[in-house]
Amino acid sequence: MSDRRTFLKTGLAASLGLSGASYAKNYPTTPAPKSNKAFRILHMTDMHIRPEHDAPRRYTRIMKEALKSAGKIDLVLNGGDSIYAADYNHIKKGRVLEQWKIWDDTIMPPLKGIEILHALGNHDMWWATAKTDPMYGKDYVLQRLGQKERYTSIERGGWLIITLDCNNAGLLDDEQLNWLHAEMKRLPDTPMLVMSHQPILLVSDVIKSGLNKRQKQIINPFVDGKTHARPVHFISGHVHILDTLAYNNVSFHCNGAFSGAWWEENIYAKDCSYQGTPMGYSIIDIYPDGQFVNQYHDITDCKDGKIIK
Numbered sequence: 001m002s003d004r005r006t007f008l009k010t011g012l013a014a015s016l017g018l019s020g021a022s023y024a025k026n027y028p029t030t031p032a033p034k035s036n037k038a039f040r041i042l043h044m045t046d047m048h049i050r051p052e053h054d055a056p057r058r059y060t061r062i063m064k065e066a067l068k069s070a071g072k073i074d075l076v077l078n079g080g081d082s083i084y085a086a087d088y089n090h091i092k093k094g095r096v097l098e099q100w101k102i103w104d105d106t107i108m109p110p111l112k113g114i115e116i117l118h119a120l121g122n123h124d125m126w127w128a129t130a131k132t133d134p135m136y137g138k139d140y141v142l143q144r145l146g147q148k149e150r151y152t153s154i155e156r157g158g159w160l161i162i163t164l165d166c167n168n169a170g171l172l173d174d175e176q177l178n179w180l181h182a183e184m185k186r187l188p189d190t191p192m193l194v195m196s197h198q199p200i201l202l203v204s205d206v207i208k209s210g211l212n213k214r215q216k217q218i219i220n221p222f223v224d225g226k227t228h229a230r231p232v233h234f235i236s237g238h239v240h241i242l243d244t245l246a247y248n249n250v251s252f253h254c255n256g257a258f259s260g261a262w263w264e265e266n267i268y269a270k271d272c273s274y275q276g277t278p279m280g281y282s283i284i285d286i287y288p289d290g291q292f293v294n295q296y297h298d299i300t301d302c303k304d305g306k307i308i309k
């Protein structure tokens, strides 16, 4: 694997050794110490798997090396845009089936036996068919992913891990927003990792236009401003660009795309990168005391407009 650069994006300061639910203040540039107590997560997002550009073979090679270098993976979080695209008006049934077949035949086999949670990506759903068609919309995607719920929560490694479905006008529908806040209150001191496909917050949102009403509704209840508030980390993909920010105890990490520029060798840059972010995946280590490390691994396999591996 071309693991030329590893981006240590965010850590959480070491625990102050306080009992119970006290956590060190979250400083995003502080790397956490290495420890074998980590619960290790592979966050792969924007796979956009497709038959073109030799993507299935490249994925198989890259994932084999990624799993080997990670040592152990306790959980895979798939951030959505699993297939290249089913959402455009011109997409026909055969194209949808073709992409999901590669998902079944190529993407899933190396991950067999590892727990996996999926988020729905905006390109995963097929809308250009009748609403009565069993392949229409979100239910079919969930069926192909082997997951019952479009949003869900699990408790692992001392953390509450949540996946959201942001494919709604204004990110979250009311039902889901209420559920998220109920989950937050159900375990009020437990560190949280929240995965969505679309970012809940980006640096560019703040720079461009401030937060919209829904972003405020999602985020504000988590930001209690106390010195030792429990850490909350939102992770996402969708924009194919690395983007991290922190707001009191709450951090937002948008990771780059496994597919880079949709696996294409020469569309925006000759190395398959997209706006400066290389193809990659993240290894996230979470610790019972609230420490969090998100390492982005560069898997670039293109150079000078050609696939090189």
Ligand SMILES: [Fe+2]
Binding pocket: 046, 048, 081, 238, 239, 240, 257
């Ligand atoms: Fe994407």
Ligand SMILES: [Fe+2]
Binding pocket: 081, 121, 122, 123, 197, 237, 238, 239
């Ligand atoms: Fe997307």
